[in-house]
Amino acid sequence: MASRTLYDKVWDAHVVHQEDDGTSLLYIDRHLIHEVTSPQAFEGLVLANRKPWRTDSVLAVPDHNIPTINRDKGITDPVAKLQLETLDKNCKAFGLTKFDMNDIRQGIVHIIGPEQGATLPGMTVVCGDSHTSTHGAFGALAYGIGTSEVEHVLATQCLIQKKMKNMLVNVEGQTGKGVTAKDIVLSIIAKLGTAGGTGYAIEFAGQAIRDLSMEGRMTVCNMAIEAGARAGMVAVDEKTIKYVKGRPYAPTKEQWQQASTAWLELTSDANAIFDATVVIDASTIEPQVTWGTSPEMVLPISAIVPSPDDETDTVKAQGIARALTYMGLKAGEAINNIKIDKVFIGSCTNSRIEDLREAAAIAQGHKIADNIMLAMVVPGSGLVKQQAEQEGLDKIFIDAGFEWREPGCSMCLAMNADRLEAGERCASTSNRNFEGRQGQGGRTHLVSPAMAAGAAIAGHFVDIREL
Amino acid sequence: MEQFTQHTGLILPLDRANVDTDAIIPKQYLKSIKRTGFGPTLFDDWRYVTVGEPGMDHSKRVLNSEFVLNQPEFVGASILLARKNFGCGSSREHAVWALVGYGFRVVIAPSFADIFFNNSFKSGLLPIVLDNEMVDFLFDKSLSGQGYSLTVNLEKQQIVLPSGDTFAFDVDHYRKYCLLNGLDDIALTLKHTDAIKAYEEQRKQEAPWLF
Numbered sequence: 001m002a003s004r005t006l007y008d009k010v011w012d013a014h015v016v017h018q019e020d021d022g023t024s025l026l027y028i029d030r031h032l033i034h035e036v037t038s039p040q041a042f043e044g045l046v047l048a049n050r051k052p053w054r055t056d057s058v059l060a061v062p063d064h065n066i067p068t069i070n071r072d073k074g075i076t077d078p079v080a081k082l083q084l085e086t087l088d089k090n091c092k093a094f095g096l097t098k099f100d101m102n103d104i105r106q107g108i109v110h111i112i113g114p115e116q117g118a119t120l121p122g123m124t125v126v127c128g129d130s131h132t133s134t135h136g137a138f139g140a141l142a143y144g145i146g147t148s149e150v151e152h153v154l155a156t157q158c159l160i161q162k163k164m165k166n167m168l169v170n171v172e173g174q175t176g177k178g179v180t181a182k183d184i185v186l187s188i189i190a191k192l193g194t195a196g197g198t199g200y201a202i203e204f205a206g207q208a209i210r211d212l213s214m215e216g217r218m219t220v221c222n223m224a225i226e227a228g229a230r231a232g233m234v235a236v237d238e239k240t241i242k243y244v245k246g247r248p249y250a251p252t253k254e255q256w257q258q259a260s261t262a263w264l265e266l267t268s269d270a271n272a273i274f275d276a277t278v279v280i281d282a283s284t285i286e287p288q289v290t291w292g293t294s295p296e297m298v299l300p301i302s303a304i305v306p307s308p309d310d311e312t313d314t315v316k317a318q319g320i321a322r323a324l325t326y327m328g329l330k331a332g333e334a335i336n337n338i339k340i341d342k343v344f345i346g347s348c349t350n351s352r353i354e355d356l357r358e359a360a361a362i363a364q365g366h367k368i369a370d371n372i373m374l375a376m377v378v379p380g381s382g383l384v385k386q387q388a389e390q391e392g393l394d395k396i397f398i399d400a401g402f403e404w405r406e407p408g409c410s411m412c413l414a415m416n417a418d419r420l421e422a423g424e425r426c427a428s429t430s431n432r433n434f435e436g437r438q439g440q441g442g443r444t445h446l447v448s449p450a451m452a453a454g455a456a457i458a459g460h461f462v463d464i465r466e467l
Numbered sequence: 468m469e470q471f472t473q474h475t476g477l478i479l480p481l482d483r484a485n486v487d488t489d490a491i492i493p494k495q496y497l498k499s500i501k502r503t504g505f506g507p508t509l510f511d512d513w514r515y516v517t518v519g520e521p522g523m524d525h526s527k528r529v530l531n532s533e534f535v536l537n538q539p540e541f542v543g544a545s546i547l548l549a550r551k552n553f554g555c556g557s558s559r560e561h562a563v564w565a566l567v568g569y570g571f572r573v574v575i576a577p578s579f580a581d582i583f584f585n586n587s588f589k590s591g592l593l594p595i596v597l598d599n600e601m602v603d604f605l606f607d608k609s610l611s612g613q614g615y616s617l618t619v620n621l622e623k624q625q626i627v628l629p630s631g632d633t634f635a636f637d638v639d640h641y642r643k644y645c646l647l648n649g650l651d652d653i654a655l656t657l658k659h660t661d662a663i664k665a666y667e668e669q670r671k672q673e674a675p676w677l678f
């Protein structure tokens with residue numbers, strides 16, 4: 001057989017049927033569901049008198065809409081309440097597994113999939129959420145789908161797809177001190193642009209990626225979509241297998257032996273051909289801060305805010321000018337002088353235990369600056385929260401003046417009460433700095449957990465390498 | 468699936484790149500459990516002066532007169548023209564429902580984000596990729612002060628200008644077939660039920676841990 005990429009291998013293993021024009025039926029192993037993008041899919045299923053094809057492939061959890069505070073009081077927003085009750089009703093009606101809001105296993109869908117071992121190497125994983133690319137860290141083919149596709153997968157266990165192209169992003173060498181997975185992926189997005197990965201499945205490779213923990217690899221794959229790629233993947237290695245072992249949904253006994261042996265094949269062959277290759281020298285990556293309203297508008301902490309006058313492409317220059325106005329920034333301003341109002345540590349990008357440890361290490365023994373109106377830490381799941389509390393991280397954060405919240409998507413997209421007011425500036429470990437993303441008129445700067453904690457303490461962005 | 472054969476309509480020139488789905492339909496409206504009702508809150512943050520919430524009477528809100536959608540010469544537009552990477556970001560299909568709810572049937576851009584592009588076809592919204600030169604031409608025409616209309620013929624894969632000139636666009640064969648006939652793609656997939664079951668049986672042998 002010809003040399004194949006990791007993506008080729010997982011794709012080939014899941015094709016049920018292929019039309020002459022390449023349109024394929026791709027079998028889906030794991031379907032993750034949350035409250036926001038599923039109600040209309042279930043409604044469609046009921047209207048057409050259809051049933052889920054394979055109920056054991058589904059894992060549902062509420063995450064986008066739920067409060068991160070005072071959960072004992074229930075959901076006060078009636079519109080959100082109805083949506084959460086609808087998820088509950090649909091899961092009960094069709095016999096689907098769902099973790100309730102007060103279950104310790106509840107959390108952000110992309111945190112709990114891997115945490116439960118519901119995400120396994122070589123799987124196809126879908127969810128009505130663009131950050132499903134996260135699960136690619138396990139050598140799975142995982143991507144976000146729309147609600148009509150959620151309905152399609154529920155009804156048929158398949159997705160209608162054409163094969164994407166292969167891109168290799170090779171991050172060679174080692175990163176320096178204070179440079180995290182988030183900084184790696186933001187610098188990849190800076191290089192590719194927000195649409196550079198459109199139409200591709202990206203495989204992240206190279207020493208800097210191999211050196212990352214599984215948590216770090218998830219952070220990188222999570223943001224593949226911010227470079228336009230629906231799927232990001234990392235080849236399986238011993239680290240992957242060690243992470244999966246013993247998790248509730250992971251195989252056991254003979255099946256574990258069989259599976260873990262098969263998973264080690266989930267790497268690109270030595271001579272595999274990629275349609276595009278990008279190489280990045282890890283040693284040149286600095287801690288990153290976004291300054292604009294697209295994840296590609298990102299610079300190292302040592303940089304200054306750019307000017308539209310220096311951009312020759314008119315569409316891009318207009319974009320820069322518009323972003324500067326929205327963000328309330330002036331060209332030439334030093335990034336480490338930008339003062340902030342709020343800090344958000346959380347989201348499916350950066351709310352795993354390693355992220356919280358990283359932030360706590362910076363916050364320990366300090367207090368948040370006087371100009372910080374709110375600094376919040378929102379763990380990715382009940383189990384992450386429990387682990388952090390066992391390690392005493394909650395106390396470090398609380399002593400430093402952070403709020404310690406219940407798990408959920410929270411201020412990453414501000415569907416619940418956690419949001420920015422117009423004009424407020426936030427250092428956020430989330431994934432999108434779009435206009436209004438964290439609240440209408442809110443100004444988001446994407447950073448790593450350590451950089452967010454550093455900014456909370458200083459009141460403005462700082463180079464954490466100098467702390 | 469909503470059928471699409473031919474459509475004639477006025478262009479709305481939205482001269483921005485990287486229009487994300489958060490901008491197309493802000494998060495607060497995603498709490499709805501319906502597929503309809505999103506038209507009045509399409510481009511909500513740009514369209515209105517004040518913050519909107521679900522359940523409001525949006526017809527009473529103050530419009531942002533600077534936003535192109537609110538300008539009188541574009542009232543009734545049903546073909547949206549934008550710059551590259553339209554529909555990036557969140558997978559929310561509500562973005563498509565909002566565009567369709569407002570009355571759009573076609574979006575033209577030099578490129579689209581994958582998930583949005585895919586979602587569009589499911590609700591009868593036709594996304595058309597044209598090269599930058601053609602997009603520039605259409606921006607020039609539609610921003611010239613008077614309304615500029617096009618006819619989009621899916622069967623012929625042709626766009627007809629007011630001058631009568633025509634030019635071609637690409638569309639995927641399977642998607643064209645579904646759109647032209649308004650087909651339910653779940654029903655089409657279920658025709659392959661035997662193949663899906665056979666795949667599952669084989670896969671249970673090869674990778675039993677997946678079942």
